[in-house]
Amino acid sequence: MINKLKRTLTSLLPVEEGRTGECNNCGACCRLPFRCVFLKTTTDEDNEQKEYCSIYTVRPPNCRKFPRSPEEHNLVKDTCGFNFSEASEKSSTKKFIKIFPKS
Numbered sequence: 398m399i400n401k402l403k404r405t406l407t408s409l410l411p412v413e414e415g416r417t418g419e420c421n422n423c424g425a426c427c428r429l430p431f432r433c434v435f436l437k438t439t440t441d442e443d444n445e446q447k448e449y450c451s452i453y454t455v456r457p458p459n460c461r462k463f464p465r466s467p468e469e470h471n472l473v474k475d476t477c478g479f480n481f482s483e484a485s486e487k488s489s490t491k492k493f494i495k496i497f498p499k500s
């Protein structure tokens with residue numbers, strides 16, 4: 398749940414440098430940390446179940462920009478179609494520590 402709060406609070410920041418790739422519609426980010434209420438299921442002409450975002454055109458920034466940082470990407474890196482370069486991952490960690498210092 399803390400990751401969800403961080404994503405919401407930082408969602409107006411720009412996408413960090415070093416991101417490559419594209420969304421493959423795996424849907425992993427729609428389940429962080431639980432299934433989004435706007436994620437709907439339908440059946441296609443081959444009777445296969447497909448999921449879709451029912452508010453896609455007006456989805457909030459934290460969905461629109463996901464993964465905005467390497468830290469966000471680490472939550473879904475097994476299936477997500479995006480990637481971050483190793484250099485940007487190290488850089489992102491340093492920035493994150495500055496914004497949210499450990500207590």
Ligand code: SF4
Pocket residue numbers: 419420421422423424425426427463464473476477478479
């Ligand atoms: S986890 Fe990545 S590839 Fe999967 S739906 Fe989200 S942005 Fe797209």
